[in-house]
Amino acid sequence: MYCQTCGEPLPDDSLYCSSCGRRLGAAVLQADEEPVEYAGFIRRFVAYIVDALIFVAVSFLLIMMVFIVLGAFMEPSQIISLLIMIEPLIYILSFTTFYFYCAYLESSPRQATVGKRALGIAVTDADGERITFGRATGRFIGKQLSGLFFPVFIIIALTQKKQGLHDMATDTLVVKKRV
Numbered sequence: 001m002y003c004q005t006c007g008e009p010l011p012d013d014s015l016y017c018s019s020c021g022r023r024l025g026a027a028v029l030q031a032d033e034e035p036v037e038y039a040g041f042i043r044r045f046v047a048y049i050v051d052a053l054i055f056v057a058v059s060f061l062l063i064m065m066v067f068i069v070l071g072a073f074m075e076p077s078q079i080i081s082l083l084i085m086i087e088p089l090i091y092i093l094s095f096t097t098f099y100f101y102c103a104y105l106e107s108s109p110r111q112a113t114v115g116k117r118a119l120g121i122a123v124t125d126a127d128g129e130r131i132t133f134g135r136a137t138g139r140f141i142g143k144q145l146s147g148l149f150f151p152v153f154i155i156i157a158l159t160q161k162k163q164g165l166h167d168m169a170t171d172t173l174v175v176k177k178r179v
Helices: 041-073 076-106 114-118 133-147 150-158 165-170
Strands: 121-125 172-176
Touching: 041 076, 041 114, 041 121, 041 150, 076 133, 114 121, 121 133, 133 150, 133 165, 150 165, 165 172
Parallel strands: none
Antiparallel strands: 121 172
C-alpha cells in the first residue's frame, strides 16, 4: 500500500507513514492503486488563465448587453457619467462573482473550476476528499493575499506536494485527476 498524502510505499500493517508521519486510514492506497500525482505550478497557472479568460469573456458580453439597453434610453455622455459613478461597485461585483465561481466549483462534486477541469486537475483535502465551501472560501482568500506578493506562488514549484501557502493554510491539495 501507499500513503495517499506523500505516495511513500508502506508495509500493509502500518498505522503511520514513515515518510510524512500522517496517520493512515482513509489516506491509504492499496498496492494496485496509483499514488497521488500533484499538479505543478505551470498546470495550475494555465488553469487560472483559462478561468480568467472565461470570466472576462462572460463579463464583457454582459457589459455589452447593458450598454445596448442603456444606449436605448440614455445619451453616451450620461452612460459614461453613470459608469464613473458605479465603477467601485463594478469592481466589488466582479471580485465577489469570481469568488463564488471559484469557491462553489472547487467545493462541488467535480472539485474543480472549468479551467482546472480542462487541465485535468482538482482540489481535494489531505485525504483526497471533496472540500467544503468554507474551506474553498479560505483557499480563495489565501490565494488573493498570496497574489499581492506574486513570488510567493513560486513555492508551489518547490514543495513536495506542490502546495502554495493558501493550500498549506487550508490543508488542501491540487491533484491530477485520473480520467
